[in-house]
Amino acid sequence: MYLERHLKDLEAESIHIFREAAEQFERPVLMYSIGKDSSVLLRLALKAFYPGPIPFPLLHIDTTWKFREMIAFRDATAREHDLNLIVHTNQDGLAQGINPFSNGSAVHTDVMKTQALRQALEHYKFDAAIGGARRDEEKSRSKERIFSHRTVDHRWDPKKQRPELWQLYNGRLSPGETMRVFPMSNWTELDVWEYIRQEDIPIVPLYFAAERPIVERDGMMIMVDDDRIPLAPDETPKTLRVRFRTLGCYPLTAAIESPAANIAEIVDEIRAAKTSERQGRLIDKDQAGSMEKKKEEGYF
Amino acid sequence: MLEETTSEIPLDVETHAVEEKSILRFLTCGSVDDGKSTLIGRLLYDCQQIYDDTMESLSSESKTYGTTGTAVDLALLVDGLQAEREQGITIDVAYRYFSTPVRKFIVADTPGHEQYTRNMATGASRCDLAIILVDARKGVVTQTRRHSCIVHLLGIRHVVLAINKMDLVDYDQERFDEIVADYSEFAAKLGIEHIVPIPLSALEGANVSGKSERMPWFNGPTLLEHLQAVEVSPTNRHAGLRLPVQRVSRPNLDFRGYAGQIAAGTVRPGDEVVALPAGKTSTVKRIVTYDGDLQEASAGDCVTLTLADEIDISRGNVICAKEDRCQVSDQFAAEIVWMSEEPMLKGRPYVLRINQQTTLCQVSRLKHRVSVETMEHISGRQLELNEIGVCEMTLDKPIVFEPYMQNREFGGFILVDRLTNETVAAGMIRFALRRADNVHWQAVDISKQVRARQKLQKACCLWFTGLSGSGKSTVANLLEKRLFALNRHTYLLDGDNVRHGLNRDLGFNDIDRVENIRRVIEVSRLMVDAGLITLVSFISPFSAERRTARERFETGEFFEIFMDTPLEICEQRDQKGLYAKARRGEIANFTGISSAYEPPENPDLVLGGGQQSPEDLTETVLAYLQAQGVLETD
Ligand SMILES: Nc1nc2c(ncn2[C@@H]2O[C@H](COP(=O)(O)OP(=O)(O)O)[C@@H](O)[C@H]2O)c(=O)[nH]1
Numbered sequence: 011m012y013l014e015r016h017l018k019d020l021e022a023e024s025i026h027i028f029r030e031a032a033e034q035f036e037r038p039v040l041m042y043s044i045g046k047d048s049s050v051l052l053r054l055a056l057k058a059f060y061p062g063p064i065p066f067p068l069l070h071i072d073t074t075w076k077f078r079e080m081i082a083f084r085d086a087t088a089r090e091h092d093l094n095l096i097v098h099t100n101q102d103g104l105a106q107g108i109n110p111f112s113n114g115s116a117v118h119t120d121v122m123k124t125q126a127l128r129q130a131l132e133h134y135k136f137d138a139a140i141g142g143a144r145r146d147e148e149k150s151r152s153k154e155r156i157f158s159h160r161t162v163d164h165r166w167d168p169k170k171q172r173p174e175l176w177q178l179y180n181g182r183l184s185p186g187e188t189m190r191v192f193p194m195s196n197w198t199e200l201d202v203w204e205y206i207r208q209e210d211i212p213i214v215p216l217y218f219a220a221e222r223p224i225v226e227r228d229g230m231m232i233m234v235d236d237d238r239i240p241l242a243p244d245e246t247p248k249t250l251r252v253r254f255r256t257l258g259c260y261p262l263t264a265a266i267e268s269p270a271a272n273i274a275e276i277v278d279e280i281r282a283a284k285t286s287e288r289q290g291r292l293i294d295k296d297q298a299g300s301m302e303k304k305k306e307e308g309y310f
Numbered sequence: 311m312l313e314e315t316t317s318e319i320p321l322d323v324e325t326h327a328v329e330e331k332s333i334l335r336f337l338t339c340g341s342v343d344d345g346k347s348t349l350i351g352r353l354l355y356d357c358q359q360i361y362d363d364t365m366e367s368l369s370s371e372s373k374t375y376g377t378t379g380t381a382v383d384l385a386l387l388v389d390g391l392q393a394e395r396e397q398g399i400t401i402d403v404a405y406r407y408f409s410t411p412v413r414k415f416i417v418a419d420t421p422g423h424e425q426y427t428r429n430m431a432t433g434a435s436r437c438d439l440a441i442i443l444v445d446a447r448k449g450v451v452t453q454t455r456r457h458s459c460i461v462h463l464l465g466i467r468h469v470v471l472a473i474n475k476m477d478l479v480d481y482d483q484e485r486f487d488e489i490v491a492d493y494s495e496f497a498a499k500l501g502i503e504h505i506v507p508i509p510l511s512a513l514e515g516a517n518v519s520g521k522s523e524r525m526p527w528f529n530g531p532t533l534l535e536h537l538q539a540v541e542v543s544p545t546n547r548h549a550g551l552r553l554p555v556q557r558v559s560r561p562n563l564d565f566r567g568y569a570g571q572i573a574a575g576t577v578r579p580g581d582e583v584v585a586l587p588a589g590k591t592s593t594v595k596r597i598v599t600y601d602g603d604l605q606e607a608s609a610g611d612c613v614t615l616t617l618a619d620e621i622d623i624s625r626g627n628v629i630c631a632k633e634d635r636c637q638v639s640d641q642f643a644a645e646i647v648w649m650s651e652e653p654m655l656k657g658r659p660y661v662l663r664i665n666q667q668t669t670l671c672q673v674s675r676l677k678h679r680v681s682v683e684t685m686e687h688i689s690g691r692q693l694e695l696n697e698i699g700v701c702e703m704t705l706d707k708p709i710v711f712e713p714y715m716q717n718r719e720f721g722g723f724i725l726v727d728r729l730t731n732e733t734v735a736a737g738m739i740r741f742a743l744r745r746a747d748n749v750h751w752q753a754v755d756i757s758k759q760v761r762a763r764q765k766l767q768k769a770c771c772l773w774f775t776g777l778s779g780s781g782k783s784t785v786a787n788l789l790e791k792r793l794f795a796l797n798r799h800t801y802l803l804d805g806d807n808v809r810h811g812l813n814r815d816l817g818f819n820d821i822d823r824v825e826n827i828r829r830v831i832e833v834s835r836l837m838v839d840a841g842l843i844t845l846v847s848f849i850s851p852f853s854a855e856r857r858t859a860r861e862r863f864e865t866g867e868f869f870e871i872f873m874d875t876p877l878e879i880c881e882q883r884d885q886k887g888l889y890a891k892a893r894r895g896e897i898a899n900f901t902g903i904s905s906a907y908e909p910p911e912n913p914d915l916v917l918g919g920g921q922q923s924p925e926d927l928t929e930t931v932l933a934y935l936q937a938q939g940v941l942e943t944d
Contacts, residue, residue: 015330016414018610025612026571029556033625033666058569060600060614062561145405152404171402172733173428173649175435176722177571178663182731196416198407 017205021054024193026177027156028058028140031191032065034181035138038191039131042068042095044080045257047142047194049087049213050202054193055140056091067094069130069139073122074099075110075259077235083214096134100126110261111240118259128164131188138181138189146198156195162186200280207273216254219271223247230264331409334537335416337434337466339426340443341453345474349443349512350406350419353534356519357408403433412538426453427460427682427696428649431736434464435722438542441470441533446479446509450492456682462500463645463685463698463738465718468540469497471507472533477514481524500685506540508533549609550634551575551583552712552720554665555627559614567598567614568623573665573719575631576608577615582632585623586710591632592619626667628710636720639742640708641797645680646673646693646701650727650734654693656941657796657932660734664723667709671725674797675702675766675941691936693735702743702766704797714738761841765799768940769838771863772931774847775856775910776873777902778888779880781919781927785873786847788928793843796941801837803830804847818899824855831859838867843940851907869938871931872910875919877902 013021031038040055042048055064070084088095100108103121110118131139145152155171157179172180181189194202206213223234225247232239234247239261241247252265270276340346406417418433420426434440440461444454461469471493479485490507497505508517509528516522519534531539552574559567577583581594597604598614607613615629623629630636648654654673662671679690680698693699714721715738725735743766762769772789774782783804793800809816813829816822830848837844850856860868880902881889892900899905915934917927935941 016333016409019333022571022610022612026556029569029612033557057600058612059559061565061567061598062559146407152406153402168402173432173724173736174733175432175724175736176719177436178665178722178724180663180724180726180731180733182661182726184731196405196407198409198414200409201414 013208014204017201017208020194020197020201021057021205023177023196024054025058027179027191027193028055030157030179030181031138031140031193032059034179035183035189037134037136038066038138038140039096039134039136040064040066040068041139041141042070042084043142043258044070044076044084044214045142046202046206046213046217047144049211050197050205051140051142051194052087052091053209053211064091064093066140067096067134069096069098069134069136071123071126071130072097072099073118073126073259074104075118075122075238075261077214077216077233077257077260077263079216080214080257083212087212096130098126098130098133100129109238110259111238115262118262122259131164136188137183138191140191140193142194143190143192144197144199144202145192145195154192154195156192157181158190158192159183160188160190164188166190200277203273203277203280207277214257216257217276219251219253219269221249222252222265224250224252224265231267232263233260233265235260331412331414333414333416334439334540334542335418335437336439336441336537337418337420337430337437337461338441338443339420339430339457339461340472340474341445341451342421344443344445345512346419346443349441349472349474349510349518349533350417352512352515352518353415353417354406354408356515356534357410403429410534410538415537426456427647427698430457430460431464431647431649434461434466435718435736437464437466439468439470439537439540440466441472443472443474444489444493446473446475446485446489449489450496452683454493455496455684458497458500458502459680459682459685462502463647463680465715465738467502468504468542469502469506470533470536471505472510473507474510474512476509476516476522476525477511481509481516481522483525483527486528506530506536508536549574549717550631551577551581551629552631552636552717553577553613553615553629554667554710554719555623555625555629556666557625558623565616566620567596567616568629569612569614570629570666571612572607572609574609574717575634576606577613578606583617583629584632584635585621586628586630586636587638587708588622588627590619590621590623592617592621594618626665628665630710636710636712637742638708638710640705641674641703641743642711643677643700643702643740643743644723644737645698645714645740646725646735646737647698648693648695648735650732651695652727652734653695654699654735656692656936657792659728661726661728662703662705662709662723662737663726664709664711664721664739665719669709670706670728672704672795673701674704677701700740701737702797703737704795711739711742713741758839758841761839763841765841767798767841767843768942769841770843770867770869770940771834771838771859772843772845772869772871772935773834773850773856773859774845774871774873775850775913776875776919777877777880777907778849778900779883779885780873780875781917781924782847782849782873784924785917785919785927785931786845788924789931790845792928792932798843798941799841800843800845802845802847803834803837805849808833827855827859831862834859835862838863849901849907851901851905853908853910856910866938869914869935869940870910870912871915871917872913873919874909874916879920 059065100122108118108121143151153168155174159172160166183189224231225234225245231252253268253270254263254265257263268279270279338346338350404419406419408415418437420429420433442454442457444450473486473489486509508530509525510517516524517532519532521532553570553572555568556570559569577594579594579596583594584591595616595618597607598616628636656673656676659670659672662669676690677700678687681688682698712720721739723737724733727734758769774786776782786802790800790802808830813826816826827850830846834844834846856870884890891897892903901907917930
């Protein structure tokens, strides 16, 4: 197995961070969102603690609107690695019937993701949530620390971040405060794909081009993953050869037209890419700085 | 020193395809409006790291926030948070990424204004190279010098002097040469090793990735060529092994491994190692990784080692090559960059973190502050936000370390406030304090000053006077403990330890009392002569005897501290039942009852005993001594 040096360096940095998180916190949890970044994150965690098991549980916030293939992949992965997987859904939101179609992406995301995460963190008393966010994803993330402090009410205060020097991470918390830990801060999207290729890491097949039933909404190609999607009388899904660059709730995740059917082809495509991966995420579309606002409110 | 760099650095993939793609972490610094954001935007743009949809939102943002009129303002690519963008400034360290076929670049982008010291230090801590931007019209300015000092302090050895806005000085070679000469002179004084000057126009992209036709006189590399080719300090592969243990891995009874990232050196099974600070030795059995056991691992690798012997190793311990060990000490001198609004307090306990070790520590002495414009020493009593000082640190337990300039990961530490949990400072260890090294005794007469300097302190006599039960000894004891913790060498003389030995032959008649005090004065003089901070806790009721004492010392060496506790309180306390006895007439000449106490007329310090806790009184004395410069040295 051959791993390029820059990827080896990134891997080492991430492993170091994972081990720090395991040692510095009492109840850390690994945020597992099933996408490609989570797949890499999981591999890094397995490496960090080998030959031991991952010394903390994985948490999936299930909005109930994920692609079915994602859920199948999640459960298979958990079985294969004998993971301690916690799945949490905001039951209040579910009872209220919150969904992306009638409530819109903003409300759906707030209730089923942001609030759900807070519920889970509080319920299980997790003091650190380890996630796969990268600094290159979005401008406001570029300033975020690797150990990123959250106030008692889960807010991120960009003006009061702790200086983070060398590889010294200050994980000290006062009661009720929590930390977000981002082992993959310094990875780019291309790094992630190259790593997946060189390490041969399994990912959800939705990343590969295939024929899928698609409807067009506001110029976005939305996959008809189940019959909860309301179709207009004259609307019939078209079968198109598409793939996904990021994965989330299926009604909020746009497909891209692409022939890339394996990792090598994806890497080539990303290298030549002309649009950023966030383009396919409807929740960022609102306005400049929207991600920043969400984060201050506690979105992961 | 200026470097000659060849300009023949191919950019194409072919030539480099066989070489390994590496990571270069660099820092960009410049004053506001020198064109830093434009330059980074340009690098990103030229390396095609900017996507169409980003460009799209950029051109709409350019109209709102931009400074380039109708053209797309590349600077907006890197101006992060909304709040900052509205103010038109960047306020923190932001990280950017781009890559070419031969290198991945991680850019720490730090602002050039107010908080620059803190932010730059943070950004610089992991960088190997710094781009220092200069506006060609302005030349080397104060900010340029500041940035260079911090870059140097944080151990960055490679500097690119990016002279920007050449388009505004007609691409003039003379102007360029003038700035380079100016900067080189300053940098030489600092001791910056490698400087590569490049004339640029970030706005036009001149000499960023492509050669500028407007500056044919420049034969050096373009910025990107240099960034791709520069050989940064080799990893510490060839040093002795240093593996700071992050965690002990014990998945089952048969396996006990030590996980960590190798900070320096190389390790192979069979190597002899020592675990510090304990010093137990063993040999390496296996190098375990998820991808299989390794025959060799070196600096940068994350591994889990197993050893041939069962020795006690825990998180924070360091596994070193047996023949090439790190230093271990609980006292060292370090440069400290203060990063908190709350100033640094000498003697206050902070949590110190260095690699995986954590301990409480105190700053025992601020030797001097350092000017960030010249690196010159300035005297000072405390460090404020964004100030830098050279300090002596005293730790609660010994740590394993190396001088920062030798090994950043082993010499860089942070200080954390115990209450707020904020990271309040960053430090770079210079050397362990081996006190005896400081005096070359063959050459000098051993005087009081020399003895005191050896102890890194000023010798003096602190004379506590006051009624029995006034709290003299309590405060003197607490004070001695505090001084001890601050690494001061002390001795406490009081009735108990003097009466039982040296003055065992003396009673309580007038003659014996005078002799008693005389001996105490002489002993404390000897102790001060020996270089000690000598605390004397004696009722010493008479002004005359205290005056005699003062006269036996040099000016500024004797401090009369009056425990002004009212008689009623002392009598209430009456720990030894002496007042009761005296009241019953069982003790003759008891001070305060049957013998007068003459309160000092001009004491150096009055302590309101009975009103404040002994701890607070102790702090008052300490603050007083600090104010008097007694705790300073030299
Ligand atoms: N003429 C000229 N203007 C420049 C150059 N580089 C930057 N600028 C302009 O200088 C101003 C400040 O640039 P900016 O990148 O925001 O500076 P920063 O504060 O250092 O990030 C902007 O109006 C830029 O367009 C250059 O090389 N030539």
